[in-house]
Amino acid sequence: MNYHFSDKILPLKPSAIREMFKYTENPNILSFGGGNPAPETFPIAEIRRISADILQNRYVEALQYGITEGYRPLRERLRSQLRELHNIGTDSDNVIIISGAQQAMDLVSKVMTNEGDTVLSEDPSFIGALNCFRSYNTNLAGVPMAEDGMDLAALEHAMKTQPNVRLLYMIPTFQNPTGITTSLEKRKKIYELICQYDVILIEDNPYGDLRYAGEEIPTFKSMDEEHRVIYVGSFSKIISPGIRLGYIVAPAEINAKLTVAKQAADVHTNMFFQMVVDQYLEEGNIDANIARACEIYSRKLNLMLDLIDEYFPKEVKTTRPQGGLFLWCDLPAEADGVKFADLALRHELAIVPGQTFMCRTNRPYPGFRLNFSMPSEADIRQGIPVMGQILKAYLADLQ
Numbered sequence: 001m002n003y004h005f006s007d008k009i010l011p012l013k014p015s016a017i018r019e020m021f022k023y024t025e026n027p028n029i030l031s032f033g034g035g036n037p038a039p040e041t042f043p044i045a046e047i048r049r050i051s052a053d054i055l056q057n058r059y060v061e062a063l064q065y066g067i068t069e070g071y072r073p074l075r076e077r078l079r080s081q082l083r084e085l086h087n088i089g090t091d092s093d094n095v096i097i098i099s100g101a102q103q104a105m106d107l108v109s110k111v112m113t114n115e116g117d118t119v120l121s122e123d124p125s126f127i128g129a130l131n132c133f134r135s136y137n138t139n140l141a142g143v144p145m146a147e148d149g150m151d152l153a154a155l156e157h158a159m160k161t162q163p164n165v166r167l168l169y170m171i172p173t174f175q176n177p178t179g180i181t182t183s184l185e186k187r188k189k190i191y192e193l194i195c196q197y198d199v200i201l202i203e204d205n206p207y208g209d210l211r212y213a214g215e216e217i218p219t220f221k222s223m224d225e226e227h228r229v230i231y232v233g234s235f236s237k238i239i240s241p242g243i244r245l246g247y248i249v250a251p252a253e254i255n256a257k258l259t260v261a262k263q264a265a266d267v268h269t270n271m272f273f274q275m276v277v278d279q280y281l282e283e284g285n286i287d288a289n290i291a292r293a294c295e296i297y298s299r300k301l302n303l304m305l306d307l308i309d310e311y312f313p314k315e316v317k318t319t320r321p322q323g324g325l326f327l328w329c330d331l332p333a334e335a336d337g338v339k340f341a342d343l344a345l346r347h348e349l350a351i352v353p354g355q356t357f358m359c360r361t362n363r364p365y366p367g368f369r370l371n372f373s374m375p376s377e378a379d380i381r382q383g384i385p386v387m388g389q390i391l392k393a394y395l396a397d398l399q
């Protein structure tokens with residue numbers, strides 16, 4: 001058969017990370033590639049108990065169709081807690097529940113862009129979001145990153161010169177893939193720029209709660225006087241990704257349109273797990289779960305950084321995140337992350353090459369991402385020194 005696939009799907013390639021899972025099924029391979037949260041952070045005892053209770057006592061609501069905006073008690077709880085604790089949301093904002101943060105990128109693209117409009121993004125960035133913007137045939141334009149967030153001159157240049165800039169996509173805190181956090185000073189300047197150039201910002205913040213050092217930095221949403229920030233949160237990294245629960249805080253006018261788009265996409269997010277999460281939040285144990293996750297991840301991150309300092313060649317420049325699940329390694333300009341990732345795989349180490357995360361994936365990139373949430377401490381102790389040896393050999397061969 002000669003199937004006629006749409007122009008939307010043809011430019012999309014299977015995710016290099018999903019492809020890599022094929023190899024990581026080999027038990028001998030140590031993976032620093034994926035980005036899953038560690039299963040020991042799932043609050044399984046509570047989920048088991050609350051689930052049984054809901055299925056016993058409130059099963060009709062849990063198993064019946066619900067409203068598209070989401071389970072009302074959860075929406076109201078999130079609205080008041082985000083406002084009280086993080087100054088997120090105003091009277092003109094509301095909350096809708098979505099099927100994972102990933103759905104926000106799809107709904108916002110559908111609602112806010114036409115084909116050919118520009119979406120600006122940090123470069124590199126999260127592949128799931130980039131692929132979503134690509135699938136709507138937008139003009140995806142990357143803005144290079146510095147240690148404290150995007151290069152502001154490049155951002156302003158892109159806003160001035162790219163056609164119809166509609167959206168700026170950012171992960172300002174513990175970015176995937178770099179681990180970089182945008183400084184407060186840069187946040188203020190970026191906010192001024194989006195106001196000046198009439199751009200809507202998607203602030204994607206799935207890692208904000210996973211802070212292991214340093215002070216919380218105010219979100220863009222908390223400074224959103226002009227009502228142009230769509231804030232996206234997720235329970236994937238602080239409860240479980242399999243339950244597929246996230247939320248959007250945005251001006252009610254935007255959320256009304258996103259709700260229509262969501263109705264067409266999946267009617268509503270899984271009711272049962274909305275009720276489980278609402279009850280879990282009601283019981284007040286989430287802070288303890290986050291603290292436990294932070295303890296596990298910060299130990300792994302510090303171990304990885306110490307071993308990198310000891311074993312990686314000095315030409316490799318590594319970010320030193322204060323939270324999240326990832327760090328980023330830049331190699332000298334003549335290196336190629338894809339070639340290095342192939343070499344590492346031959347030594348039974350999986351990493352994701354930097355090129356995969358770029359807005360333009362057709363150019364080699366001299367770097368790669370490392371994940372520290374999934375490998376055990378023993379895996380990190382075993383894998384990082386070996387990676388250091390392979391890096392030394394690879395860089396020596398380039399000379």
Ligand SMILES: Cc1ncc(COP(=O)(O)O)c(C=O)c1O
Pocket residue numbers: 035099100101102103126128171176204206233234235236241244245246
């Ligand atoms: C930056 C970023 N945004 C969104 C997501 C998707 O999250 P969710 O599981 O809530 O759809 C991820 C997942 O890794 C991510 O890294």
